[in-house]
Amino acid sequence: MIAESLSICSDVNCDHRGGDHVGIVPGNVYEGDCIPCLAGAEAGSVDLVFADPPFNIGYRYDVYNDKRGEKEYLDWSRHWMSGVWRVLKPNGAFWLAIGDEYAAELKVIAQRDVGFTCRSWVIWYYTFGVNCTRAFSRSHTHLLYFVKDPKKFTFNADNPAIRIPSARQLVYADGRANPKGRLPDNTWILRPQDIPDGFGSDHDTWYFPRVAGTFREREGFHGCQMPEQLLGRIIRCCSNPMEVVLDPFSGSGTTLAVAKKLGRQWIGFELSSEYVERIRARLRDAKVGGPLDGAADPLASAPATFRQRRTLTNTAENGERPAMRVRAQRRESGLSGDRFDKAIIEAYAESHAGFSLDHVLADPDLNATFLDACARKSLSGESAQWNRALLRIRKAGRLPRLNRRVRTFTFEDMDPYSFASEIALQQLSIDFDTTLDDILCDPALAGRFDSIAAGFAPGYTPFEYRWAALAIRKRAKHAKQLAKDHFEEWNGVKLPRSRPVAQSDWSKFSCPGVYLIISQNHLQLYVGETLNLQRRIEPIRELQSWKKLAPGFVKLLPTGEPCGLQSFLIHRVNPVLNSRLLVPDLRTVA
Incomplete structure (x- = not known):
C-alpha cells in the first residue's frame, strides 16, 4: 500500500529519551529534560524558539515539580535559556511566556547573563481569567520577545496576517488610511467587550482567549494550553516557511501543531511520556495549510455586555480563512457605488489590450497600465483595492464582454x-x-x-x-x-x-x-x-x-x-x- 511505503516518520519516530540523543532533527518530539535535549541539538540550527516554562507557582503537572526554591528556579532558567541561545541561528528569535512572579527576573537573566536583546514586552490578556481566592484574578501572561542580534533578525512586518486595521480605518473609515493596516504598537486598552465600538486590541497588550475547558481547541490533558491564534502570530512574524521552530516545553503541542500548519519544520521536547504520546496524536491530525483553531479576531471571543451585540464581520464563512478578505471588504466599503464601479470598468476598457481580466491581473505590464488608468481618474484607495474591485465587478456579471486576444500556454x-x-x-x-x-x-x-x-x-x-x-x-x-x-x-x-x-x-x-x-x-x-x-x-x-x-x-x-x-x-x-x-x-x- 502507498500509505505503508510512504509512512511519515516525522510524526512517529520519536523514541528519544533523556540525554541519549544522537542528533536532534526536525519533525520529532523528544521525551526528556529540555536541558540535555538542547545540548544534543546542533548549534545554530533553529530559527525560532517559543518557550512556555513552568511558572514556579505550585501548579500540579504530570511529572514536574513546579515549586522550586527561588535560587534553584532562576539557576535552572539560566541553564535552559543558555541552551536556547546555543541552538538559535545568529538571526534567530526567542519568545518566553511567563507569569508575574518571575517575568522581571527572567528578562534580566536573558539579557545580562545569556546575551539576548529584548525587542518587546507583550501582555497577553485573556478572556477567562484564573480565579484567585485572596488576590485579583490572574488574567494575563507576559510574552517577552528576544533576539540574538539586535541588528539582524527575522521580523515579517509586511505579512498581512499579522497586521491590523489602524484607528483611522476602524473608527473613521477614512479612505486615506494605509490599506495594509499597521503593526501592533505600545498602547493601553480597555476590555473590548465593554467598548464594542472602540479600538482593536492588537497593541503590546494582546487580547486572545485563554483556552478554557469548554473551547473546541482544548486538548483536554494540559492545564496551561496556549491558543493557536496567538502562536500563529508569533510564528508568522518571526520565522519563514520551512524554517525550524523549537518548543522546549511542548506541553499540549500547540506550538508544534501551529508550526506544522504554517509550513514550518518543528522540534519538541517534553518531560512527560503521556504528554508526548498525546502530542504525537495531535500532530498526526494537523495538516500543512490547515486553519488555526480559535477566533482569528481576538474580539470574537469576548461577548458584548450590551444588549445590542456586535456582528463580528471576520468570522469565517463557508470554511474560508477570512483575514485579508475581510479587511479588503472593510476598506472597499467606503469606495462602493455606481460611479466608482463605472470608473473601474472604464479604466479596464482603456488598458486591457484585448486580453482577459485574468491576463490583466497576471501580466505586470498590463496591470500597471490598468492601475495608471485608475490613478488618472483620481479614484480613492490603492492598487490592490482597484484590482479586487475589478474581480468583484466580473463576479457580478457587470464586466463588458470583449473580443479577446488569446495567448495560449500548453x-x-x-x-x-x-x-x-x-x-x-x-x-x-x-x-x-x-x-x-x-x-x-x-x-x-x-x-x-x-x-x-x-x-x-x-x-x-x-x-x-x-x-x-x-x-x-x-x-x-x-x-x-x-x-x-x-x-x-x-x-x-x-x-x-x-x-x-x-x-x-x-x-x-x-x-x-x-x-x-x-x-x-x-x-x-x-x-x-x-x-x-x-x-x-x-x-x-x-x-x-x-x-x-x-x-x-x-x-x-x-x-x-x-x-x-x-x-x-x-x-x-x-x-x-x-x-x-x-x-x-x-x-x-x-
Missing part, C-alpha cells in the same frame, strides 16, 4: 516552471493566510510570489509564473476527480525505493512521471508531475532554494499519464510544499 510550455508556481502559491497561502486572487491583486504580494517561484525555477517571466498558478487552479478540479476515480487502482501501487538526490546519472529517467522529494530528515517535501523526470530532478542539487530544504531522496514513478496521480499522492503523504488546491477529498472512497 502544459508542455509550463512544465519547466509550473511546480515552482505551486510552491510559491503554497508558501504565501499558508504564511499570509491568502488566496491566489489576493496575491494577483496586490502588486507587493505578487512580486514576492515571483521571487519565490524564481528561486525554484529561475529564468522565466513574472507573467509565466503567475499564469501557471492560474492554470493549476483551473485544472485542480479535474486532477482531484481523477484521483477519486482511480483510488482503488493507485492505492494498491507501491512506490519504488528512494534514490539519493546526489545520484549523478538520471539519464534513464528522461520520461514523463510523478516524483516525491523527501528531505534528509525524511520530511515529505513535494509531490510533482513532469514531462521529463531527469530535467526536473537534476537542478535540485544546485539551486539554493532547494538546498535550504536539505533534499535527500526522491521516489520516481515513470508514467505516461501523470495527471491525477500527483493529487492522489498529495492526499496520501501530505507534503509541505504542495498547494491545498490539489488535495482531493477521498474520505468517501477510502
